[in-house]
Amino acid sequence: MSFTVWKNCTLATMDSNLSQAYGLIADAAIVASNGTIVWLGAQQDMPQQWGDLNKDAAINAAIDCAGRLITPGFIDCHTHLVYAGDRAAEFEARLNGASYEEISRAGGGINSTVRATREATPETLKAQSAVRLKALLSEGVTTVEIKSGYGLALEHEQKTLVAARELGREFPVDVMTTFLGAHAIPPEYGGRADDYVTAVIDMLIELNRNGLVDSVDAFCERIGFTSAQVRRVFENAKALGLPVKLHAEQLSDSAGTELACEFNALSCDHLEWLSDAGISAMQKSGTVAVLLPAAFYYLRETKLPPIEALRLAKVPIAISTDCNPGSSPCTSVLLVLNMASTLFRLTPEEAVVGVTRNAAMALGLNDRGVLAIGKKADFAIWNLQQPAQLVYALGANPLHSVVKNGVLVRQASDHV
Ligand code: NIG
Ligand code: FE
Numbered sequence: 001m002s003f004t005v006w007k008n009c010t011l012a013t014m015d016s017n018l019s020q021a022y023g024l025i026a027d028a029a030i031v032a033s034n035g036t037i038v039w040l041g042a043q044q045d046m047p048q049q050w051g052d053l054n055k056d057a058a059i060n061a062a063i064d065c066a067g068r069l070i071t072p073g074f075i076d077c078h079t080h081l082v083y084a085g086d087r088a089a090e091f092e093a094r095l096n097g098a099s100y101e102e103i104s105r106a107g108g109g110i111n112s113t114v115r116a117t118r119e120a121t122p123e124t125l126k127a128q129s130a131v132r133l134k135a136l137l138s139e140g141v142t143t144v145e146i147k148s149g150y151g152l153a154l155e156h157e158q159k160t161l162v163a164a165r166e167l168g169r170e171f172p173v174d175v176m177t178t179f180l181g182a183h184a185i186p187p188e189y190g191g192r193a194d195d196y197v198t199a200v201i202d203m204l205i206e207l208n209r210n211g212l213v214d215s216v217d218a219f220c221e222r223i224g225f226t227s228a229q230v231r232r233v234f235e236n237a238k239a240l241g242l243p244v245k246l247h248a249e250q251l252s253d254s255a256g257t258e259l260a261c262e263f264n265a266l267s268c269d270h271l272e273w274l275s276d277a278g279i280s281a282m283q284k285s286g287t288v289a290v291l292l293p294a295a296f297y298y299l300r301e302t303k304l305p306p307i308e309a310l311r312l313a314k315v316p317i318a319i320s321t322d323c324n325p326g327s328s329p330c331t332s333v334l335l336v337l338n339m340a341s342t343l344f345r346l347t348p349e350e351a352v353v354g355v356t357r358n359a360a361m362a363l364g365l366n367d368r369g370v371l372a373i374g375k376k377a378d379f380a381i382w383n384l385q386q387p388a389q390l391v392y393a394l395g396a397n398p399l400h401s402v403v404k405n406g407v408l409v410r411q412a413s414d415h416v
Helices: 088-095 100-105 110-119 122-137 154-170 193-209 227-239 256-262 276-285 293-298 307-312 333-342 348-354 357-362 388-392
Strands: 004-012 024-033 036-042 061-064 069-072 074-076 141-147 174-182 215-218 245-248 267-270 288-291 317-319 379-382 399-404 407-411
Touching: 069 074, 074 357, 088 100, 110 154, 122 141, 122 154, 154 174, 154 193, 174 193, 174 227, 193 227, 215 227, 227 256, 245 256, 256 267, 256 276, 276 307, 288 357, 293 333, 307 317, 317 333, 317 348, 317 357, 333 348, 333 388, 348 357, 348 388
Parallel strands: 004 061, 004 069, 074 141, 141 174, 174 215, 215 245, 245 267, 267 288, 288 317
Antiparallel strands: 004 024, 024 036, 069 379, 379 399, 399 407
């Protein structure tokens, strides 16, 4: 059997079964075989079957990490990464006084990206999106969720999800696709939202038949869809056996969370206006709260999500970039880790849990997000000594290298 040993490292396993903060193991080693972690622990306890660390020749491959920190590969669990164009002009309009909602109601906002995305060829769409994906990968991301929702017609939603799947084949990252047909009402359906929801359901059935949908999302909001409309979408998702998640309580309390939890949603996302009733619904259904501090920052939102109440209710909290052209043109998980702590007062440990263990849960993936025997050998190696350093700095990229499915896929720099 072929295996690889990474020795002389500090492991932030994020395994909640271990008593140390971050599931930390110092002076550690980790062994992978066939893409899976087969052993990890204090290096001095490593069983002989993985070789004699003093005689490297006995080991298939032994990598000396020179004391570096290893975390699970980051999981960015909420992105709209595939789109064309940008919204710098809208950003400028907002700085001149217009609000996000006003711009949206005037046909800008999401619908301006819909125009650009519809006009883009599949090649252009993929090339523009690959730039953003590469930025995420340069910071240790090994799994990313990508939503559709800027096509809003079968041909263009298909083009988006195909681009997402192809990016997952072309880069060393697992892509989970989410159908977000109910993101905005496209201009050709102006004033006919219910008819558009019928079209969304038809698209869902077709795209799922083409193997392009891992889960289903919607935007439940005054400028999005009503809970009755979201219910129709979710009933169809359920009939197809697809998990759901929801953009909920971002700009107002629309009680979308309660609805999503009726369908055992994997996650409810944003949640600035989440009510107590919403929190207890999440607690009962085991739904993950995905917080998006970069969107909060970018829209200059002042209402904080109810973080302390979520903590008290033991609702798992994940965090994500929400990479999108309007409310969060952000491709940095490291920046979002810092924002989660500075803006939302998450502890650095909660923040790192939010892009690893809880982000995996938000995607319904139980094979990753922690370093433990039997989990996928996806990990990031950092030029750092302790995990709080991941959260602490702004604008630094301390990534050393990335291992995906047990194989070295990225080597950054060797500086410490
Ligand atoms: O997650 N809230 C809806 N969707 C995106 C924003 C999309 C856009 O403005 O293009 C979000 O914030
Ligand atoms: Fe979003």
